[in-house]
Amino acid sequence: MYSETGSQWNVAELEDAAHRHLISPAEELAKLGTSGGRTLFTSADGIYITDSRGRRMIDGPAGMWCTQVGYNCKPIADAIAAQALRICYNSPWYSLNGPSAGLARRIAEFAPGDLNHVFFTTGGSSAVDSALRFMQFFNNVLGRPSKKTIICRIDGYHGSTHLTAACSGRAGNRPNFDLEMDNVTFISAPNRYRHPQGGDEAAFLEFLVAEFEERIESLGPQNIGAFLAEPVLASGGVIVPPKGYHRRFLEICRKHDILYISDEVVTGFGRCGEWFASEPAFDIVPDIITFAKGVTSGYVPLGGFVISDAVLGRISGENAKGSAYTNGYTYSGHPVSCAAALANIEVIEQGGLLAHVREVAPYFQEQLRKLGEIPLVGDVRGIGLLGCVECATDPHSQAATDFDKAVAARIDRLCYENGLIVRPIGSMCVLSPALIIKKEEIDTMISILRESIEKVQAEIRAEGRF
Template structure:
């Protein structure tokens, strides 16, 4: 049995079990059940993770943008164990627990403006889904049954529930799924690198803002309930909108009584050097902020949203009209998950990791931008401890080519062989390391990535493909 194997797992048997029985996210169905696919990881410590072949690698993506304090944190593990032995579960439909109450208080302290109330879910997808369901609830209670349209952005990503997937504009997530919803409308990605040729960044900003205003006019302001946006489009390739974009969009939302939902599932809890990035980095106080991932540093699942007093006040107390926000989950405010989050916050505070990110992020960005000198690199962009290197083989092409995507996978393979995990997204290599990373570790990470890009350049030149 697995429990009896302990630390001496039978790797061959586990890999065979995975090939025979496990369906992973983004599974390539033609290869289902075959060997030679995803690596089996067996242990981790700090920013490093080890696979079943005995290789130790730098975890460049920080898990899935989530291992803020790094692996093997004893305080978080102890908190999980202690809470599981004290109270492993309570029904959120009938009761509350101490860790959830305390965590809600702490998050309210961190959140900007009057965002003082927290609803807990199981992860990022359910957090965004719940926020969008609140928009429906909110406008129904206010007697505005048509004010339900959601404006989203191409290349945005918001989750894997039906509603959040329908709001995600990444083309690669949509084939073979029925995701079209009449009340979801997409506007352009704020992709400065791929803006129309000859257009200045200032003119591109004006174009994006005008497009948003025009879409509201076309849909009718009385029909638009929410604007849903990541502060930076993470899975879309670390797309950072032009300066001033968020503020101008928020002002338009206020003008038309449209709720602004800032999806901080990736940027929250230190990724950009602050608990939340909306106000400190992008100069807005939205109506709702969604969070997950870094709230527990990935140790256990947890997500949620924090919402403003002003918005809640319109549908609560004397304004409730007998309503119940009946959305919820069996594991909402799970005591073990909330205990892990509280321990995670304590670790971040004790080690002053937010200040560390603000101090080291400029160095990280400076070093990764040196890769822009390589012929295969079309663009390098990022902020805080998140960055993207975009590989481009044909600078005249207005979009990434299939060959660009193949090149990115080659870079990924060479990185793995060299001791670094990157996250290939299309033709892009994405990094979002743990917040504890040092300058020396950054140097090593960038050196491996540089060597891998150079090796790929040499390969495709030798093949006469570039």
């Protein structure tokens, strides 16, 4: 580890620099500048990551749902270095670069249906933001200035820009921010476990469909521009909707000329065993798919959206009316990022990782579901290499209690001590390991989680709280 001047910094100096100068995402300002906060990681390889104290752990969340091919992948690192030496930057406003053109073609090749055009951004938030801005642009060009309302879901998460934060239905993202929400409306999360109208899957689906149709009718379809939906509500707790949910919602959107935006920032690039989950896993061809994270396996930032010819055709060519989609970024289609993505795709293809995920995912889900035998576990759910174990000390509560959240945090700390990083989200323990994970490593991961849950369960029973 080196400073900008080339002198080596030790761990203590780096931790001190972070405490004194660094503001991290979701920073608790009461603890700003104090020690004992976030872990400093110093190296990683495959599915493992090592902290500054030399502790080697399985990275259960794969970074932030993103290190698909694992750490220390030399072909991606080599591609980044080679492109940085060849041409490290070009202005996307006035010129093109080879990696962005090649990557756009590759993405169009495996995107579903007629989604053949790609717009690149800097990450997931800017990808969704740009897709929503396109919706606004689209309807303005068509002479429909009132058709701008965005229908979102409670517990959905779409980013940290002003617009995407307004569209995110997780309550924890809202305190102390001012969000312009006049054109945003929320419907229920497709979460049977926590919803009072849950019932059986078929009945719950009909409830959700009826709610969607009623919202469209009450607002007026002439005022609704887009339905924004993750195939699986990832940060909301790996919520997998009832079978047929997305197909039914897409048909309603088509009926009312509402753009269907599938936010695949998490589910794209192999997480569900496919390049994109929308069509093979959920039987839909959306109007727009957003992506980020796994497109480069987290090695460098990149995001974007891919859009259908049918939608573009309505406002391009003779239908353009002199318009230009002027949304963009200094780093749109960055050559180094796109070179990393091309190398990442090649690693996934040559390693047969999509087929590997389809092989090991059922085993992962089976082993995960066995944790539902533990009394402290209220629900287990997942798809592909996405899984969630939700703790519930009160099985009758329709929402997680503060104590449930504290219990999950205790489980997380114990997992860390035993060699596994688990992503704690409220009362939930979330896993989304790298696509390269093997069955024996799944066994280790699940074993650590089981032991941690059972130990915390014994502790809170001894405390008389469960």
